[in-house]
Amino acid sequence: MKIRVKNMVCDRCKSVLADTLEKAGIPLISIRLGELEFPPGYEADFDRIDRILETHGFQRIGEAGAVLVEEVKALLVTALHETLVPLGSLSSFIASRTGRDYSMISKVFSRREGITVEKYWIRLRIEKVKELIQMGQMDFTQIAYALDYSSSSHLARQFKSVTGMSMGSYRKLLDPPRSEWDKIV
Incomplete structure (x- = not known):
């Protein structure tokens, strides 16, 4: 069971x-x-x-929609932690891994969570960026490359959009704010 x-x-x-x-x-x-x-x-x-x-x-x-949402969240968290960053489109990655139509997944996810799958993925990635910044083992360009961003400037814009601060400002914080993986949405 x-x-x-x-x-x-x-x-x-x-x-x-x-x-x-x-x-x-x-x-x-x-x-x-x-x-x-x-x-x-x-x-x-x-x-x-x-x-x-x-x-x-x-x-x-137990409800089917809730099960699907948790399945997608677990898939994306696993993909991020195991650096299985979806190559190509996020929708194709999710559809191929779940065996379901992405438009249905997207509608159920958005309705239940109040955020799109894409925005959830961005928040997950930014949380991973925060972790990597705190570890201090990579520069911003290496982080962007590791997480499959098209450029470090794209990552910088997205980071500032989500967090409200630059990556450099975040790095300088003594106690930088982080979110737990299960509290992102």
């Missing part, structure tokens, strides 16, 4: 849930971003599973 999980967007999330479920005596067959798979017969433990999920800021989702 598989269930979809909202806000499960990183390897740490997977680790926390795997450890917590194991301590609770609930066996897992597999765990992926946004998805847990249990052996048959664990439907009766949904209340217990839901309480564990909620304790750690997660939520079981």
